[in-house]
Amino acid sequence: MSTPLVVVEDLRKTFVHMGRELHVLCGIDIVINQGEVVAFVGPSGAGKSTFLHCIGTLDVPTSGRIRLGNDELTGLSSARLAAIRNRTIGFVFQFHHLLPEFNALENVMMPGLIQGKTRREMEPLATALLAEVGLAARTTHRPGELSGGEQQRVALARALVLSPKLILADEPTGNLDTTTSGSIHELFFEVNRRHGTTIIVVTHNLGFAESMPRVVTMRDGRIESDRRKEEAERPLPAAEPATATA
Template structure:
């Protein structure tokens, strides 16, 4: 039985705009277990990105409880939140935010270098991740020499280089065409399978969301619907089959995930 990684209870978030209070999150209750892949969907302005930012400690809730692993996040000082964020969370955004003066390998190494790790220490993990996302042949290329899909793959490798338990992705396919979006989708599943990383994705892409094992619909700052489905290749599907190893092997043989083609 998977352990909860993210536990959210009665979470509220309000902003004041032009003297008026705006309630963006209105009592969110949500539990995300280790190893899950979860899509968060809903109309624009529903609070999806605000929820993701609160989970990632990029924003502070107004009230409620939020736990990541064994850490209760609400009320922690900013320095402690930064430590937790750097140690446990990776981020992928709609815009890749790569540093244009550095090549792909250097961009992926950057989180470790910022934390004081040596280039020698970071080069191995960064190179392996770039190979994992299909960019072994592009390690010395700068962002301007890469396609949009390749840039987003570099951003994904960068998010994973410090081995976070939780990967948060905010509209990661928002600037990609449909074929490249499918490739990114497959990469998220591959990361989940290989590393056991818990992945939470905010998306407006209905095809992308529908392919996820779990889809949480947020409307007007509240969880309106929470749906699970069996998806071949996901950790949830594997967990359901662990009681019968032969069943797991049979499913793997019948429904392998396609190889990811470079984009």
């Protein structure tokens, strides 16, 4: 039996800009089970990133409920949300946000060091994860000495270092060329297979989305469709080639 990890009920988010209300999320209801890999797609402005930030506790919804595992997130203090976020969630963004003055190994260890864990505790974990993402020979290289794809692999290893139940990825290959993007896409699936980690990806890459077992389409702050691969009547359009370089 599937175990729900993320339960969202009537999630709404409204911003006020120059005296006008902007309704970015307009009543989202969804359940994502432990171990699922889910893509969120839709046009720019559909609310995908805002939704991701709300369930990742980086933003607070205007109303609605979010349950993450056994934790009811609604109404918690920022300190409590931060503790849940650090314990439960790993993030991978389009821009990897690696610390340039530290090498790959140190960047991967950083979440644990911030929590007060020792280098002796964190170094074996970080070393093993860098090997898992194909960077065993690049542990002492700083971000400026790595390609874009390698930097994103470091970011994924960093997201995994505290064994989160959930990884949230916002356009994780948006700055990469098509070939490099493909290798990163496969790495997400490998992480899911090895660790059972639930992965939610916001992407404009419809080819990547098509390869996922579940695709949620958002439009105008609402869920327009939610289909599992076996329910699909026809494939999504092919992905457009990326224009950025690795």
